[in-house]
Amino acid sequence: MVLKTPQSCSPSPEREKLARREHERKGESPLAPRAARTLIGSRDSAQSHQLSDRECEVLQSFTGGLSSKLIDRELGISEKTVKAHLTAIFQRIGVTDRVQAAMWARDRGIA
Numbered sequence: 001m002v003l004k005t006p007q008s009c010s011p012s013p014e015r016e017k018l019a020r021r022e023h024e025r026k027g028e029s030p031l032a033p034r035a036a037r038t039l040i041g042s043r044d045s046a047q048s049h050q051l052s053d054r055e056c057e058v059l060q061s062f063t064g065g066l067s068s069k070l071i072d073r074e075l076g077i078s079e080k081t082v083k084a085h086l087t088a089i090f091q092r093i094g095v096t097d098r099v100q101a102a103m104w105a106r107d108r109g110i111a
Contacts, residue, residue, distance in 0.1 A: 051092060058085040059110060063102045 051059065061071045072079040095101045
């Protein structure tokens with residue numbers, strides 16, 4: 001009985017190249033679905049934390065304890081616009097409410 005070393009068990013570079021081409025031809029990802037989701041998710045979360053200047057102003061105002069009504073007066077925008085900014089902020093940073101967003105901002109030194 002011949003035992004194989006880990007190096008001899010791995011596919012040859014030529015075989016890997018052929019497998020990649022076959023995946024490309026079929027329009028498939030060469031990565032396992034779970035690995036692809038992990039990579040895409042980490043890229044998306046890094047990009048999604050980029051808030052606009054106005055969103056940062058809204059975030060700082062409400063983490064300072066202001067209500068939507070007071071934020072709209074302070075920034076000169078409608079209350080509906082404040083709420084739209086808050087919704088966008090929540091989605092971008094991956095939270096569901098003001099408390100979580102305030103904690104997120106505090107942890108990153110924004111508030």
